[in-house]
Amino acid sequence: MTDATAAQHDAHEHHPKGLARWLFTTNHKEIGTLYLIFSLVMFLVGGAMALVIRAELFAPGLHLVNPEFFNQMTTMHALVMIFGAVMPAFVGLANWMVPLMIGAPDMALPRMNNWSFWIMPFAFTLLLATLFMPSGAPASGWTLYPPLSLQGGNSLAFVILAIHLMGISSIMGAINIIATILNMRAPGMTLLRMPMFVWTWLITAFLLIAVMPVLAGAVTMLLTDRFFGTSFFNAAGGGDPVLYQHIFWFFGHPEVYIMILPAFGIVSEIIPTFSRKKLFGYTSMVYATASIAFLSFIVWAHHMFTVGMPLGAALFFMYATMVIAVPTGIKIFNWVSTMWRGSMTFETPMLFALGFVVLFTIGGLSGVMLAIVPADFQYHDTYFVVAHFHYVLVTGAVFAIMASVYYWLPKWTGHMYNETLGKIHFWWSTFWVNVLFFPQHYLGLAGMPRRIPDYAIQFTEFNVISSIGGFAFGIGQLLFVYIVWQCARGGQKATANVWEGARGLEWTVPSPAPLHTFDNPPNVDDPDLVAHTGGTR
Amino acid sequence: MKKLNEWIVGLAALVVIMMITWGIFAVGDNMRPGVTPFSQDVYALHNTVMGVVTVIGVLVFTAMFTSIILHRRSRHPNAAKFSHSTKAEIIWTAIPVLILVVIAVPATRVLIDMEDTGDAEMNIKITGYQWLWKYDYLEDDISFYSALDRDSNRARQIGSDLAPQDVDNYLLDVNNPLVVPVDTKIRVLLTADDVIHSWWVPDLGWKRDAIPGMVNEAWTIIEQEGTYRGQCAELCGKDHGFMPIVVEAVSKEDYAEWVATQQGQTTASMGSAAP
Numbered sequence: 172m173t174d175a176t177a178a179q180h181d182a183h184e185h186h187p188k189g190l191a192r193w194l195f196t197t198n199h200k201e202i203g204t205l206y207l208i209f210s211l212v213m214f215l216v217g218g219a220m221a222l223v224i225r226a227e228l229f230a231p232g233l234h235l236v237n238p239e240f241f242n243q244m245t246t247m248h249a250l251v252m253i254f255g256a257v258m259p260a261f262v263g264l265a266n267w268m269v270p271l272m273i274g275a276p277d278m279a280l281p282r283m284n285n286w287s288f289w290i291m292p293f294a295f296t297l298l299l300a301t302l303f304m305p306s307g308a309p310a311s312g313w314t315l316y317p318p319l320s321l322q323g324g325n326s327l328a329f330v331i332l333a334i335h336l337m338g339i340s341s342i343m344g345a346i347n348i349i350a351t352i353l354n355m356r357a358p359g360m361t362l363l364r365m366p367m368f369v370w371t372w373l374i375t376a377f378l379l380i381a382v383m384p385v386l387a388g389a390v391t392m393l394l395t396d397r398f399f400g401t402s403f404f405n406a407a408g409g410g411d412p413v414l415y416q417h418i419f420w421f422f423g424h425p426e427v428y429i430m431i432l433p434a435f436g437i438v439s440e441i442i443p444t445f446s447r448k449k450l451f452g453y454t455s456m457v458y459a460t461a462s463i464a465f466l467s468f469i470v471w472a473h474h475m476f477t478v479g480m481p482l483g484a485a486l487f488f489m490y491a492t493m494v495i496a497v498p499t500g501i502k503i504f505n506w507v508s509t510m511w512r513g514s515m516t517f518e519t520p521m522l523f524a525l526g527f528v529v530l531f532t533i534g535g536l537s538g539v540m541l542a543i544v545p546a547d548f549q550y551h552d553t554y555f556v557v558a559h560f561h562y563v564l565v566t567g568a569v570f571a572i573m574a575s576v577y578y579w580l581p582k583w584t585g586h587m588y589n590e591t592l593g594k595i596h597f598w599w600s601t602f603w604v605n606v607l608f609f610p611q612h613y614l615g616l617a618g619m620p621r622r623i624p625d626y627a628i629q630f631t632e633f634n635v636i637s638s639i640g641g642f643a644f645g646i647g648q649l650l651f652v653y654i655v656w657q658c659a660r661g662g663q664k665a666t667a668n669v670w671e672g673a674r675g676l677e678w679t680v681p682s683p684a685p686l687h688t689f690d691n692p693p694n695v696d697d698p699d700l701v702a703h704t705g706g707t708r
Numbered sequence: 709m710k711k712l713n714e715w716i717v718g719l720a721a722l723v724v725i726m727m728i729t730w731g732i733f734a735v736g737d738n739m740r741p742g743v744t745p746f747s748q749d750v751y752a753l754h755n756t757v758m759g760v761v762t763v764i765g766v767l768v769f770t771a772m773f774t775s776i777i778l779h780r781r782s783r784h785p786n787a788a789k790f791s792h793s794t795k796a797e798i799i800w801t802a803i804p805v806l807i808l809v810v811i812a813v814p815a816t817r818v819l820i821d822m823e824d825t826g827d828a829e830m831n832i833k834i835t836g837y838q839w840l841w842k843y844d845y846l847e848d849d850i851s852f853y854s855a856l857d858r859d860s861n862r863a864r865q866i867g868s869d870l871a872p873q874d875v876d877n878y879l880l881d882v883n884n885p886l887v888v889p890v891d892t893k894i895r896v897l898l899t900a901d902d903v904i905h906s907w908w909v910p911d912l913g914w915k916r917d918a919i920p921g922m923v924n925e926a927w928t929i930i931e932q933e934g935t936y937r938g939q940c941a942e943l944c945g946k947d948h949g950f951m952p953i954v955v956e957a958v959s960k961e962d963y964a965e966w967v968a969t970q971q972g973q974t975t976a977s978m979g980s981a982a983p
Contacts, residue, residue: 231872231879232863238946243778312943318920319903319945406921413919446779449791477906477941478917479924482823486816497801501769504800510775512788525776529769536761543811544753545746545818548914549739549867552906552941581896613736618910620941623949627879628872633737702733 194289197281198686199266200290204583206263207576209291211652214413216299218645222247225607225641232562233625241624248304249313249453250330253430254337257293261433262287265372268309268579269348271677272366274357274693279350287343301326312622314423315390316402317415321397329396331390345379348372357676359695363457366675367450370457371436374464378425378432381468385471386422389415400631413478420471426658428467431563432460434531434571435502438524440675441578442506445521446513448671452505459498459535466495473682476547485544494540499535503528510678518670519593523574523584526568526601537612553621557617561608566601573600573651580658581665585683588658596654599647599703606640711838711969727771738779740910743932744958747913749818754941757811823925828895832888836918836940839947843886844886846897850970852870856950857881864950880937889963890930898924903945906966908954909938917942932955 183514186194196202209595223244227235236244266284270277278284301308306324309315312656326692356365365373392403392415402408418592435456443450450456472480472488480488506528515521537559541547573596611635613623619630626634665682676695680688739749778784833844840855860879863870872878888894898907899920908915915938916926930936938953958966 208899232868233866237866238949242943242946242948253790265910275742281761310946313890316904316943319943322903322945337832406919412921447781447787448789451791452793452797453791455797477915478919479922482820485819485823489815489819490812490890496808497804500804501797504796507772507775508793508796509791510772510779512784512790513779514781514784515776515779525772525876528772532765532768536765539808539811540754540757543757544754545815546757548822549750549754549910551915590761599828610736616739617737618740618938620908620939620949622943623939624880625949627877653743702959705794 192219195278195285195489196651197279197285198688198701199270199278199284200583200684202278202284203263203265203267205222206259206291209288210260210263210572211655213251213259213295215648215652217248217251219646220244220251222641222645223249225638227624228626229638230635231626231628231631234614236624236626238260239307239310242312242622243302243308245622246309246311246313247298250298250309251295252564253313253426254334255291255298257430257568257572258337258341259291261372261375261430261568262341262348264368264433264437264572264575264579265344265348267353267583268677269369269372270355271680271688272369272675273352273355273360274676274689274695275351275355276687276689279548280347280356283343284347287320287340290336290340290343294333294340297329297336298333304329314416314419315393315394316413316419317396320393321404322498328394331394332431334390335387338387340702341379342383345376345383346360348376349380349489357689357692357695360676363454364695365582367408367439367453367456368433368436371432371439371460374460375429375432378429378464378467382422382429385418386426389418389422392418407580413475414477416475417471420474421468423474424471424540425464427560427563428463430568431531433463434527434568435460437571437575437578438527441524441526441574442509444670444672444674445518445524446510446515448509448513450505451508451511452501456505457502459501462494462498466491466498473542473547475486476544477551481604489544493539494538496542496697498533503532503535506637514538518577519588519590519597520574520578522594522597523570524598527570527574528568530562530570530601530604534559535566537562550615552620553615554611554619558608558615560609561611566604568598579677580669581669582653582677582680582682582684584659584662585656585665585681586662587665587669588624588654588662592650592654593692594658596647598649600644601649603644603647607637608640610634610636610640631659714774714778717777718770721773721777722766722770725766725773729766738952742911742913743881743930744860744912744928744929746822746928747911748819750777750913752813753818760807760811792956797869819923822926825895825925827893829892830889831897832886832896833899834907834918836900836902836944836951837944838902839940839951841905841907841951841953843888845967848967848971850967852884852970853971854882854884856885856952857883860952861950877937879950880939880952880954882954885935885956887956887963887966888930889960890933891958892928892960893927896926896928898926904942905940905944905951906942907938907953908941909936909953911936911938912955915941930955933957935960955970965969 227241305324306326309330312321395401396403402410404410404412439450470492473492541550577593614630614633619626667681668678676693709837739751739754741748829925831846835842840853842853844851859875860881861874870894898918899938900920900970905918907918917926934957940948940951
């Protein structure tokens with residue numbers, strides 16, 4: 172029976188060559204690779220925009236760009252990094268790793284998988300094309316608050332359609348991931364045996380399905396307000412500009428967790444591997460992730476304490492936001508306990524994971540400060556907020572993505588990356604990213620608003636330090652590109668297990684993972700395979 | 709012996725991390741205490757919460773670095789087997805909850821205080837425009853616009869012959885400051901004419917959005933005479949960075965004098981314009 176199926180399968184094997192191979196692929200590994208490459212390109216594009224911002228802020232006075240273009244850069248930097256770099260990177264990792272981790276032969280919906288990737292280049296062509304239009308790219312911040320966003324030119328329509336396409340892509344990706352995880356687990360892979368990365372992605376996928384349509388609704392209302400004479404957000408026509416902010420942040424806050432929950436999953440895979448010890452408190456990790464996801468739906472207004480809301484509402488959103496610190500704290504304590512009395516080695520993935528724990532914690536702690544409403548009246552819309560969310564997004568999400576790339580690259584390419592260069596990349600990035608973002612806390616407390624192209628003289632020193640950090644950090648990422656390229660081309664052959672302490676189904680297949688894996692479901696009852704998770708407890 | 713070793717290393721890690729933390733605070737700016745009762749409450753709250761989160765951070769990082777030092781493979785070749793402890797998990801759920809409650813109490817008190825705009829002695833309506841502010845003194849019937857001063861405006865142009873460093877209060881000076889009396893409870897009504905702006909003077913301790921079609925309110929009592937500077941805090945278009953706010957708090961007598969002059973001017977200009 173199995174031989175017959177395998178033979179049949181082989182008969183179906185036909186590999187288009189060249190571009191067609193990538194255009195028509197329905198293979199989860201190839202689509203995962205496409206997502207990851209796309210994400211890397213967008214990371215560099217968004218990074219270049221950040222450097223324009225940091226270059227202009229290197230000295231007081233306007234030197235390089237006019238304020239209009241500066242605002243386009245802050246807006247596009249955020250849109251490209253969020254929707255182009257971080258989210259596709261996590262979807263790419265899910266594509267590659269979820270089927271391997273649960274013992275499935277592929278994603279549940281392979282053709283839809285192809286489509287959800289190939290929408291992305293079109294979406295970003297629309298978005299980036301606005302830079303070359305007469306009215307310019309959107310300049311109202313990535314939040315696109317009306318009425319300001321409605322003042323822009325016709326390019327707004329392109330941006331909104333691009334957001335619709337990204338939303339469609341994300342929703343299809345999320346449906347695919349849920350369908351795969353719920354239906355295609357190998358026999359014996361019960362939900363509470365799943366690796367944490369799979370768990371965090373399952374929860375993230377539900378968040379995506381819940382909130383991407385909300386964003387689509389919000390931007391569609393912008394579209395009709397701008398082009399078809401409605402006045403959802405126009406007070407003069409009976410609308411309400413603040414309504415937009417409520418709808419947007421109802422999407423926006425879960426979105427924040429969409430960008431961090433998979434990172435939690437990655438770190439929960441890596442720390443046990445290099446500590447040679449099971450993940451501490453697996454079950455509480457799962458429940459903590461689920462509680463964070465639930466809470467993310469009831470804290471949106473903490474992004475808008477200064478719009479003026481009733482006392483009761485402000486108190487509710489303050490308390491709800493503070494509560495998030497509890498499950499997040501549990502996660503951090505669990506990671507430290509996983510390391511405690513382990514037997515640690517510090518290869519590059521572990522270094523990035525440890526960097527994540529320390530620096531994400533700093534971002535989380537400043538988040539607690541921001542939750543305090545009266546103090547937020549001072550912090551809001553200053554560089555303190557900029558520092559906070561870059562600590563959670565760059566040293567949080569992006570560091571976790573880099574950790575995962577170093578961790579799984581040998582599995583993907585069949586070669587070991589250059590460990591020395593990897594370590595240099597880590598230390599370089601960690602040093603400079605702090606030079607880049609830490610002084611921004613001081614700038615915010617000293618009174619510098621965000622999204623300004625020029626500033627008063629007293630903010631000069633810390634802006635100079637931050638810009639130097641920005642350029643050094645940015646240049647350092649070219650080393651990352653080189654390391655990945657070098658590893659893809661060749662290098663020391665990787666074993667199937669790659670890391671001494673690694674456990675889980677993905678390490679039972681050869682490196683590089685063949686195009687088709689788990690044609691026959693693996694036996695998950697071997698306790699060693701699920702040793703990181705609740706399997707043997 | 710092993711336990712003792714862990715304590716010594718942990719203590720050393722704690723000292724190092726505390727010194728680093730202290731250094732980080734020593735080089736940077738902190739929030740300003742400001743000149744209103746509310747701003748001082750906020751400042752105290754900010755310092756308290758920052759202190760609490762710093763202590764938490766230092767403790768977590770100390771535990772982590774102790775582990776990194778002691779439990780590396782070269783010193784600790786055989787990993788322990790434990791992966792669960794209900795007692796520990798209950799403790800580190802309960803303690804953060806208690807800490808948060810302790811923080812929430814003063815935060816709630818200060819917030820309730822802030823929302824009480826009753827018993828105001830005077831009312832000022834602030835309207836945000838792209839890219840200047842308009843101030844209306846509702847009782848004294850004074851009204852004027854307040855925009856970036858000329859020197860800053862000249863220095864901020866690309867290729868300007870005037871360096872920002874040569875302008876006093878670059879980007880933080882206006883042609884007509886908002887003049888208010890000290891020790892007076894002032895109710896502020898905020899709105900905007902075009903897009904959303906946000907009126908923020910750090911020394912007053914709050915910012916509040918000025919939204920077209922809506923009226924927001926806030927209040928302040930300035931306790932010290934002086935000039936206080938701020939900026940628009942909500943992205944409002946290309947000149948968002950160039951619509952500063954200057955508040956001049958003067959004694960009640962000086963304020964009365966200023967009102968008289970302003971009203972005289974208004975009457976004079978109206979008189980001259982009428983024929």
